[in-house]
Amino acid sequence: MTERTVDAPAIVSAYDWGALGHVVDVGGGDGTLLIALLNEYPALSGTVVDLPATAEVARKMFEAAGLSDRAKAVAGDFLSELPDGAEGYLLSSVLHEWGDDDACAILRNCARAAGEDGAVFVIEPDGAGGRGVPELTACAESAGLVVAAVHTAGTMAIVELAAR
Numbered sequence: 034m035t036e037r038t039v040d041a042p043a044i045v046s047a048y049d050w051g052a053l054g055h056v057v058d059v060g061g062g063d064g065t066l067l068i069a070l071l072n073e074y075p076a077l078s079g080t081v082v083d084l085p086a087t088a089e090v091a092r093k094m095f096e097a098a099g100l101s102d103r104a105k106a107v108a109g110d111f112l113s114e115l116p117d118g119a120e121g122y123l124l125s126s127v128l129h130e131w132g133d134d135d136a137c138a139i140l141r142n143c144a145r146a147a148g149e150d151g152a153v154f155v156i157e158p159d160g161a162g163g164r165g166v167p168e169l170t171a172c173a174e175s176a177g178l179v180v181a182a183v184h185t186a187g188t189m190a191i192v193e194l195a196a197r
Protein backbone atom coordinates (compact mmCIF):
# COMPACT_ATOMS: atom_id res chain seq x y z
CA MET A 34 0.00 0.00 0.00
CA THR A 35 1.43 3.41 -0.86
CA GLU A 36 -1.51 5.47 0.38
CA ARG A 37 -0.36 8.80 1.85
CA THR A 38 -2.20 9.73 4.98
CA VAL A 39 0.13 12.34 6.43
CA ASP A 40 0.30 16.11 6.38
CA ALA A 41 4.06 16.07 5.80
CA PRO A 42 4.68 19.86 5.97
CA ALA A 43 2.91 20.11 9.35
CA ILE A 44 4.90 17.17 10.73
CA VAL A 45 8.19 18.57 9.41
CA SER A 46 7.74 21.85 11.26
CA ALA A 47 6.27 20.41 14.46
CA TYR A 48 9.56 19.05 15.84
CA ASP A 49 13.31 19.60 15.49
CA TRP A 50 13.84 16.34 13.60
CA GLY A 51 17.29 17.46 12.48
CA ALA A 52 18.60 17.00 16.02
CA LEU A 53 17.98 13.26 15.77
CA GLY A 54 20.68 12.34 13.27
CA HIS A 55 19.02 9.23 11.84
CA VAL A 56 15.35 8.23 11.80
CA VAL A 57 13.60 5.03 10.79
CA ASP A 58 10.20 5.62 9.22
CA VAL A 59 8.44 2.40 10.19
CA GLY A 60 5.81 1.51 7.58
CA GLY A 61 6.99 4.65 5.83
CA GLY A 62 5.17 3.93 2.59
CA ASP A 63 6.53 5.58 -0.54
CA GLY A 64 8.91 7.78 1.45
CA THR A 65 6.96 11.03 1.11
CA LEU A 66 7.38 11.98 4.78
CA LEU A 67 11.08 11.05 4.89
CA ILE A 68 11.76 13.08 1.73
CA ALA A 69 10.04 16.11 3.29
CA LEU A 70 12.09 15.69 6.47
CA LEU A 71 15.41 15.30 4.66
CA ASN A 72 14.71 18.31 2.43
CA GLU A 73 14.19 20.46 5.52
CA TYR A 74 17.00 19.02 7.67
CA PRO A 75 20.22 18.59 5.64
CA ALA A 76 22.09 16.80 8.44
CA LEU A 77 19.35 14.18 8.87
CA SER A 78 19.42 10.74 7.28
CA GLY A 79 16.74 8.09 7.35
CA THR A 80 15.51 4.63 6.48
CA VAL A 81 12.03 3.61 5.37
CA VAL A 82 11.06 0.10 6.43
CA ASP A 83 8.07 -1.27 4.53
CA LEU A 84 6.87 -4.37 2.73
CA PRO A 85 9.06 -5.30 -0.28
CA ALA A 86 7.01 -3.77 -3.12
CA THR A 87 6.45 -0.51 -1.23
CA ALA A 88 10.08 -0.32 -0.11
CA GLU A 89 11.04 -0.53 -3.77
CA VAL A 90 8.69 2.38 -4.57
CA ALA A 91 10.35 4.40 -1.78
CA ARG A 92 13.82 3.53 -3.09
CA LYS A 93 12.89 4.89 -6.52
CA MET A 94 11.38 8.01 -4.95
CA PHE A 95 14.63 8.67 -3.03
CA GLU A 96 16.63 8.21 -6.21
CA ALA A 97 14.37 10.61 -8.14
CA ALA A 98 14.63 13.16 -5.32
CA GLY A 99 18.44 12.94 -5.36
CA LEU A 100 18.46 11.72 -1.77
CA SER A 101 19.88 8.20 -2.14
CA ASP A 102 22.95 9.16 -0.11
CA ARG A 103 20.83 9.99 2.96
CA ALA A 104 17.67 7.92 2.44
CA LYS A 105 17.53 4.13 2.35
CA ALA A 106 14.56 1.84 1.82
CA VAL A 107 14.62 -1.56 3.49
CA ALA A 108 12.13 -4.38 2.97
CA GLY A 109 11.00 -5.67 6.34
CA ASP A 110 8.14 -6.65 8.61
CA PHE A 111 7.56 -4.27 11.51
CA LEU A 112 5.83 -7.10 13.36
CA SER A 113 9.06 -9.05 13.55
CA GLU A 114 12.20 -6.89 13.54
CA LEU A 115 13.48 -3.38 12.84
CA PRO A 116 16.96 -1.97 12.22
CA ASP A 117 18.34 -0.78 15.54
CA GLY A 118 20.46 2.15 16.65
CA ALA A 119 18.52 5.09 15.16
CA GLU A 120 17.71 8.10 17.31
CA GLY A 121 14.08 8.26 16.15
CA TYR A 122 11.45 5.69 15.09
CA LEU A 123 8.42 7.19 13.33
CA LEU A 124 5.08 5.42 13.22
CA SER A 125 3.01 7.65 10.98
CA SER A 126 -0.59 6.56 10.38
CA VAL A 127 0.40 2.97 11.09
CA LEU A 128 -0.96 1.90 14.48
CA HIS A 129 -4.60 2.76 13.76
CA GLU A 130 -4.67 -0.04 11.18
CA TRP A 131 -3.88 -2.66 13.81
CA GLY A 132 -5.67 -4.15 16.80
CA ASP A 133 -4.30 -3.69 20.30
CA ASP A 134 -2.11 -6.82 20.39
CA ASP A 135 -0.40 -6.10 17.07
CA ALA A 136 -0.13 -2.36 17.76
CA CYS A 137 1.62 -3.16 21.05
CA ALA A 138 3.92 -5.64 19.29
CA ILE A 139 4.88 -2.97 16.73
CA LEU A 140 5.56 -0.52 19.54
CA ARG A 141 7.65 -3.11 21.41
CA ASN A 142 9.74 -3.71 18.28
CA CYS A 143 10.31 0.04 17.94
CA ALA A 144 11.26 0.28 21.62
CA ARG A 145 13.70 -2.62 21.31
CA ALA A 146 15.33 -1.07 18.23
CA ALA A 147 15.43 2.42 19.81
CA GLY A 148 17.16 1.13 22.96
CA GLU A 149 17.89 3.41 25.90
CA ASP A 150 18.67 6.50 23.87
CA GLY A 151 16.24 6.48 20.96
CA ALA A 152 12.70 7.84 20.85
CA VAL A 153 9.53 6.57 19.22
CA PHE A 154 7.10 9.02 17.60
CA VAL A 155 3.50 7.92 17.10
CA ILE A 156 1.87 10.21 14.54
CA GLU A 157 -1.89 9.85 14.17
CA PRO A 158 -4.90 12.07 13.50
CA ASP A 159 -5.64 14.04 16.66
CA GLY A 160 -8.64 12.49 18.35
CA ALA A 161 -10.23 11.05 15.19
CA GLY A 162 -9.80 7.32 14.95
CA GLY A 163 -6.19 7.18 16.10
CA ARG A 164 -5.09 6.10 19.58
CA GLY A 165 -4.75 9.10 21.87
CA VAL A 166 -2.38 9.40 24.80
CA PRO A 167 -4.60 7.44 27.23
CA GLU A 168 -4.94 4.53 24.79
CA LEU A 169 -1.23 4.59 23.96
CA THR A 170 0.02 4.79 27.52
CA ALA A 171 -0.72 1.20 28.56
CA CYS A 172 0.75 -0.18 25.37
CA ALA A 173 3.79 2.07 25.69
CA GLU A 174 4.35 1.00 29.30
CA SER A 175 4.33 -2.66 28.32
CA ALA A 176 7.03 -1.76 25.79
CA GLY A 177 9.11 -0.01 28.48
CA LEU A 178 8.26 3.45 27.15
CA VAL A 179 6.77 6.55 28.72
CA VAL A 180 5.11 9.55 27.10
CA ALA A 181 7.80 12.25 26.97
CA ALA A 182 5.84 14.92 25.07
CA VAL A 183 2.94 15.52 22.73
CA HIS A 184 3.45 17.80 19.71
CA THR A 185 0.69 19.19 17.53
CA ALA A 186 1.14 18.97 13.76
CA GLY A 187 -1.89 20.48 12.06
CA THR A 188 -4.67 17.95 12.55
CA MET A 189 -2.18 15.32 13.69
CA ALA A 190 -0.74 14.62 17.13
CA ILE A 191 2.85 13.44 17.52
CA VAL A 192 3.24 11.44 20.72
CA GLU A 193 6.92 11.22 21.66
CA LEU A 194 7.80 8.11 23.64
CA ALA A 195 11.11 7.47 25.37
CA ALA A 196 12.64 4.65 27.39
CA ARG A 197 11.47 4.63 31.01
Ligand SMILES: C[S@@+](CC[C@H](N)C(=O)[O-])C[C@H]1O[C@@H](n2cnc3c(N)ncnc32)[C@H](O)[C@@H]1O
Pocket residue numbers: 034035036037038039059060061062063066082083084087109110111112124125126127130
Ligand atom coordinates in the same frame (compact mmCIF):
# COMPACT_ATOMS: atom_id res chain seq x y z
C1 LIG B 1 -1.50 3.65 6.11
S1 LIG B 1 0.06 3.35 5.42
C2 LIG B 1 1.00 4.67 6.16
C3 LIG B 1 2.10 5.08 5.26
C4 LIG B 1 2.92 6.29 5.77
N1 LIG B 1 3.59 5.99 7.03
C5 LIG B 1 2.06 7.52 5.91
O1 LIG B 1 2.04 8.11 6.98
O2 LIG B 1 1.41 7.90 4.93
C6 LIG B 1 0.67 1.92 6.30
C7 LIG B 1 2.01 1.39 5.75
O3 LIG B 1 2.40 0.24 6.50
C8 LIG B 1 2.96 -0.70 5.60
N2 LIG B 1 2.90 -2.04 6.21
C9 LIG B 1 1.80 -2.81 6.43
N3 LIG B 1 2.14 -3.94 7.05
C10 LIG B 1 3.49 -3.89 7.22
C11 LIG B 1 4.44 -4.78 7.85
N4 LIG B 1 4.04 -5.94 8.41
N5 LIG B 1 5.73 -4.41 7.89
C12 LIG B 1 6.15 -3.24 7.33
N6 LIG B 1 5.29 -2.35 6.73
C13 LIG B 1 3.98 -2.69 6.69
C14 LIG B 1 2.10 -0.56 4.37
O4 LIG B 1 2.72 -1.12 3.22
C15 LIG B 1 1.94 0.95 4.29
O5 LIG B 1 2.97 1.55 3.55
